[in-house]
Amino acid sequence: MRVKTLIVLEYDFDKKDVAYVSERALGALRLSGQVDAVIFAPDIENMRFSSPITQVHYGCTQTNKPLASDAVVDALAKIAKDYDVVCAAQTTWAKAALARVSTRLKRPMITGVSKIKSEGILIRSLYAGNLNGEYTVNTPYLMTLRADAFEATEKNEHVKIEPFEFKAVEGACESVDYKPSKEDLPSLVNAQVVVAGGQSVGADFTPLKNLALDMQAAVGATRAAADLGYVPYDWQIGQSGHRISPKIYLGLGVSGAAQHICGIKQAGQIFVINKDPEAPIFKQADYGLVADMFEVLPDLKRKLKE
Numbered sequence: 001m002r003v004k005t006l007i008v009l010e011y012d013f014d015k016k017d018v019a020y021v022s023e024r025a026l027g028a029l030r031l032s033g034q035v036d037a038v039i040f041a042p043d044i045e046n047m048r049f050s051s052p053i054t055q056v057h058y059g060c061t062q063t064n065k066p067l068a069s070d071a072v073v074d075a076l077a078k079i080a081k082d083y084d085v086v087c088a089a090q091t092t093w094a095k096a097a098l099a100r101v102s103t104r105l106k107r108p109m110i111t112g113v114s115k116i117k118s119e120g121i122l123i124r125s126l127y128a129g130n131l132n133g134e135y136t137v138n139t140p141y142l143m144t145l146r147a148d149a150f151e152a153t154e155k156n157e158h159v160k161i162e163p164f165e166f167k168a169v170e171g172a173c174e175s176v177d178y179k180p181s182k183e184d185l186p187s188l189v190n191a192q193v194v195v196a197g198g199q200s201v202g203a204d205f206t207p208l209k210n211l212a213l214d215m216q217a218a219v220g221a222t223r224a225a226a227d228l229g230y231v232p233y234d235w236q237i238g239q240s241g242h243r244i245s246p247k248i249y250l251g252l253g254v255s256g257a258a259q260h261i262c263g264i265k266q267a268g269q270i271f272v273i274n275k276d277p278e279a280p281i282f283k284q285a286d287y288g289l290v291a292d293m294f295e296v297l298p299d300l301k302r303k304l305k306e
């Protein structure tokens with residue numbers, strides 16, 4: 001049977017393009033049969049789509065604010081019912097949107113897939129990445145894909161665009177405002193460089209934010225820092241936070257607990273600074289410096305400027 005797959009692409013309001021996480025999730029579908037996409041966006045005129053997508057259903061949102069997941073559920077369910085597999089990169093938005101469609105269409109849903117072994121045989125990691133679970137699922141079904149587990153695909157020049165009339169669900173949540181990402185920093189899940197801090201940074205993350213601005217990096221944090229209210233939970237990396245896949249991860253005062261490490265396993269290179277030479281994070285690092293981060297930060301900033 002030739003399986004028909006639909007991927008829900010997220011729109012990045014800063015880049016005005018397909019979100020990096022969606023690009024990476026496409027890597028999971030390289031060997032899938034027919035792959036179509038759906039995107040809700042204010043404008044797609046200058047966008048190019050990547051393989052293996054051959055057709056894009058485009059719903060014009062006519063607003064420059066992100067849509068809540070419940071606003072798209074009618075439109076999404078209508079399109080999704082014609083597909084065997086409906087998927088998206090694993091984000092909070094996509095998990096909520098797909099869960100609603102799963103209920104609407106009475107189809108099963110599996111989250112956090114890190115590998116498609118063969119059609120209907122899926123792998124997802126458990127226990128902070130220490131165990132891989134293998135699941136079988138019959139079509140039709142929905143799934144979210146861990147973007148950090150896949151590589152983005154190349155652009156496809158021959159994609160057919162199928163616009164459809166989009167109407168947001170009445171009474172759905174509405175965004176009241178949209179401000180480009182915090183202090184001009186890139187979003188954590190889409191960033192190529194991430195500067196992360198632990199609770200030892202303290203309540204004022206300004207030194208890390210300034211360093212991140214110099215490096216055009218996003219700022220992340222440990223759960224301990226988020227629990228203490230030093231940073232928003234949206235900055236948390238790890239088992240119960242974001243799983244990230246930047247080219248460079250720089251961890252400052254991060255101890256390296258297993259629950260944090262599982263969120264950075266797909267980072268290209270790991271640089272760490274910790275004053276304790278026994279800190280477990282050094283076992284994960286490509287480059288480690290035993291030092292007080294507050295002492296070396298000014299030098300680091302100066303060197304980066306040079």
Ligand SMILES: Cc1cc2nc3c(=O)[nH]c(=O)nc-3n(C[C@H](O)[C@H](O)[C@H](O)COP(=O)(O)OP(=O)(O)OC[C@H]3O[C@@H](n4cnc5c(N)ncnc54)[C@H](O)[C@@H]3O)c2cc1C
Pocket residue numbers: 197198199200221222223224225236237238239240241242252253254255256257258259260263273274275276279291292293294
């Ligand atoms: C179910 C569950 C889920 C969890 N999920 C997550 C998760 O998603 N993400 C996550 O991060 N954690 C998670 N945790 C928490 C995790 O176990 C750790 O407690 C947490 O990651 C530790 O954060 P930390 O490194 O900031 O703090 P600590 O473990 O207290 O480490 C502080 C580090 O800072 C270093 N340090 C102190 N001062 C300086 C200085 N001046 N310069 C340089 N280094 C310095 C110390 O040597 C130490 O290594 C979870 C825990 C549980 C039980």
